[in-house]
Amino acid sequence: MIQKLAGLRTFFIIWLGQVVSTVGSSLTGFVLGVWVYQETGSATQFALIAACATLPSIVLAPLAGALVDRHDRRMVMIVADFGAALSTVALALLWSAGALQVWHIWAATAFAATCNAFQNPAYSASLTLLVPKEQLGRANGLVQTGQSLGIISPVIAAGLVAAVGVGGVMAIDLATFAFAVIALAFVRIPRPEVSAAGAAARGSLRREAGYGWTYLRERPGLMWLTTLFAFFNFFIGMVSVLVQPLILSFSSVGALGWLMFAGGSGMLAGSLAMGAWGGPKRRIRGMLGFVVLAGLVLAAHGLTPSPWLIAVVAPAFLFTIPIVGATFTVILQTRTPPDVQGRVFSTVRMLSLITLPLSYFLAGPLADGVFEPAMAPGGALAGTVGALIGTGEGRGIALMFMISGLVLAATAVLAYGSAQIRGLEEEPVAGAAESAEPVASGEMVATA
Structure with missing residues (x-):
C-alpha cells in the first residue's frame, strides 16, 4: 500500500x-x-x-x-x-x-x-x-x-x-x-x-527498434485495434481541416470563435470525465461504443446549416476523443509488458499519426473538387442528397461529415464482430x- x-x-x-x-x-x-x-x-x-x-x-x-x-x-x-x-x-x-x-x-x-x-x-x-x-x-x-x-x-x-x-x-x-x-x-x-518478450527482443539497436512492429504483428487483436485507432485519427484530421469552412458557410467569424471554444470545452469535459470515472470496465466494448457515438455525432454535423446544431454536436464529438484515446492507451498498457512498452507505444504512435498528413492532404481537394460541386445547385447530388440536407456553399462539406461519421460508426461495429479484438479483454499477458x-x-x- x-x-x-x-x-x-x-x-x-x-x-x-x-x-x-x-x-x-x-x-x-x-x-x-x-x-x-x-x-x-x-x-x-x-x-x-x-x-x-x-x-x-x-x-x-x-x-x-x-x-x-x-x-x-x-x-x-x-x-x-x-x-x-x-x-x-x-x-x-x-x-x-x-x-x-x-x-x-x-x-x-x-x-x-x-x-x-x-x-x-x-x-x-x-x-x-x-x-x-x-x-x-x-x-x-x-x-x-x-x-x-x-x-x-x-x-x-x-x-x-x-x-x-x-x-x-x-x-x-x-x-x-x-x-x-x-x-x-x-x-x-x-x-x-525483464519479461519474456523483452528478453526475446534483445539485440542490436536496429533489431530492438523494429520490435514494436513485431509485437503488434504477433498479436492480431492489438494490430486491428491500432488500425481502428488510426482510422479514428484520420477522421479527426479530416474534420479539423473542414470544420471552420463548414461553420463559416452559414455563420459569422464571431460565432466561429464561440463554437470552436465550445468544441474545445467538450474535449476538456471528456478528459475530466475520464479522470474521475476511470473509463469503462469492459474496455474493448467501451472504446468501440464511444467510437460509434463519435461517428453518429460527427454525421449529425451535416444535417442542417445551423450554429445551434454545431453548438451541440461539436462538443459531443470532441467529448468522445479523450475517452477513446485514454481507453485505448489503458488497453495497450495492460496488454504489453512494461519493459517493451516504449517500443510498442512508439510504433502505435507512428501508425496512428501517419493517417493525419493523409487526411490533411485529401480533405481540401475532396471538398473543393468533388463534394462541393456535387452539392451546388444543379450539381450531381442536388436532386437527391441535396433535397434532404440542402444545396449551396458548405453542403458538400456537410455531406463529407455525414459520410465520414457513418463510415466510422460502421467500422467500429464491424470491429466488435472480430473475435480477435473482443478476445483482448480476457487474453492474459505475462508481465x-x-x-x-x-x-x-x-x-x-x-x-x-
Whole structure:
C-alpha cells in the first residue's frame, strides 16, 4: 500500500510538471503561428508548422521506442524537455535580435517535435510502473486533461502578448519547461523487470527498434485495434481541416470563435470525465461504443446549416476523443509488458499519426473538387442528397461529415464482430501491468 501511494504521488508530481509545460508550449505555439500567418498571409506556410510538429514523431518512432526501453525513462523525459526548451531559447534570441524568420520556426518546431518523439513514449510507459492497474484509466484521463488544457492557450496568449509581448510569452514558456524538469529531478521511476518478450527482443539497436512492429504483428487483436485507432485519427484530421469552412458557410467569424471554444470545452469535459470515472470496465466494448457515438455525432454535423446544431454536436464529438484515446492507451498498457512498452507505444504512435498528413492532404481537394460541386445547385447530388440536407456553399462539406461519421460508426461495429479484438479483454499477458509496485528489487532510479 505504501509503495502504491508513493507511486501515485510520483505520478501526480510528474503530471503537474508536464501539464504546466504543455500549457507553456501551447502559448508559444499559438503566438508564433499567428506571427507566421500575419507575416506571410499564407495558409500553406502556416500549415507547414503542423507538418513539422507531426513528421518527426512518425519518422523517429521506432528508434525513440528502443532508446526509451534501453534507458532510464525519467532521464529520457528530462533530456527531452531540456532539448525542447533549447528550441524556445533559440527562437527567443532570434526574436530579441529582430532576426526571426519563418523557416526558423519550422526548424525549431521540428526539433521540439523530435524531442517529443522520445518524451511521449517515456511518459506513457512510466504510468504502469507508478499507477495501480485499477487506476490506469483515471491516470490516462488526467494525462488527456493536461493535453486538453491547450484550448485555453489562445485566450491566455492574447492577453499575455498585450502585456509582455512575444518575447515575454517565450520567457514564460521557458519557465514552464524548468518547472517540468525540476519536477522530474526529484522523483523516482522504477525500472521494469525483464519479461519474456523483452528478453526475446534483445539485440542490436536496429533489431530492438523494429520490435514494436513485431509485437503488434504477433498479436492480431492489438494490430486491428491500432488500425481502428488510426482510422479514428484520420477522421479527426479530416474534420479539423473542414470544420471552420463548414461553420463559416452559414455563420459569422464571431460565432466561429464561440463554437470552436465550445468544441474545445467538450474535449476538456471528456478528459475530466475520464479522470474521475476511470473509463469503462469492459474496455474493448467501451472504446468501440464511444467510437460509434463519435461517428453518429460527427454525421449529425451535416444535417442542417445551423450554429445551434454545431453548438451541440461539436462538443459531443470532441467529448468522445479523450475517452477513446485514454481507453485505448489503458488497453495497450495492460496488454504489453512494461519493459517493451516504449517500443510498442512508439510504433502505435507512428501508425496512428501517419493517417493525419493523409487526411490533411485529401480533405481540401475532396471538398473543393468533388463534394462541393456535387452539392451546388444543379450539381450531381442536388436532386437527391441535396433535397434532404440542402444545396449551396458548405453542403458538400456537410455531406463529407455525414459520410465520414457513418463510415466510422460502421467500422467500429464491424470491429466488435472480430473475435480477435473482443478476445483482448480476457487474453492474459505475462508481465503486463498488474500493479505499481517496483518489479525488480534494487532497480530504483536514484533521485538527482
